[in-house]
Amino acid sequence: MPELPEVETTRRGIEPHIQGCRVLALAVHEPRLRWRVEAEMPAQVAGQAVQGVRRRAKYLLIDLERGSLLLHLGMSGSLRVMPAATPRLTHDHFDLQLDSGNTLRFNDPRRFGSLHYLTEDPAQHPLLRKLAPEPLDDAFDAAYLHRVTRKRRVAIKLLIMNSHLVVGVGNIYASEALFRAGVRPGRAAKSLTREECARLVKAIRAVLAMAIRFGGTTLRDYVGADGKPGYFRRKLYVYERGGEPCRRCATPIRHLVHSQRSTYYCPQCQA
């Protein structure tokens, strides 16, 4: 599911409901997530107050008084705030029960999500340490993208999905950004001109920022903290539109598979 806009939407949705609350209990119903949830975690976090919620790439960091919960939604995960008494559904894997009477509930059918508790500097954690700049930060600019693409012959779509080079861009927004930049997804990264790098950086920033404004994209599972879907799907130019007319030039959108991931582009608008 979630790329950067969906994770950011989740962050904005949960923070006002959990900040300042105290953790009554962490109830783990299914510890077998991507990595097994440690058995000691509930005892470690109980009693601590929530200080805030941050996002780094597609990870959420729930800051407590003596550490942070590090959470990933994987492909199909979602986090919702609800009254603690709400009956659990299939795939509800843990609850962070708060003294407000609400619970932060994690649901994830495919269990690709994860939960860690960190007491050291989160930036030094192995999962976060090697992450590239945030696409919405100033460090991600045309000069940067031009520099890191120079010796790479991988497809540009794969490159912008590589979290060592830029974070937060997943399969949907990679296709969408490349459409907006007028660049074909299969082009070797090093073949992009400086101008194309500049257009692509601008397109990545614009598509992510706009998707955040619309609450993200819901294709199947994704819901925000309030249970509502994201509304960016209707703004998509190419993703899941194979065979349909391009919204700009009416040429049928092409669908192919690159490295086992579906890719969409307009053969007319993208060079």
Added chain:
DNA sequence: ATGGGCACCTGGCTGC
């Protein structure tokens, strides 16, 4: 260093 492929899971859909 780079790149390719697989692994981890469940569920929904398609077609026989």
Added chain:
DNA sequence: TGCAGCCAGGTGCCCA
């Protein structure tokens, strides 16, 4: 109806 096969928003790890 049943079942096999394929696909899905991510990403760490192993191998060449």
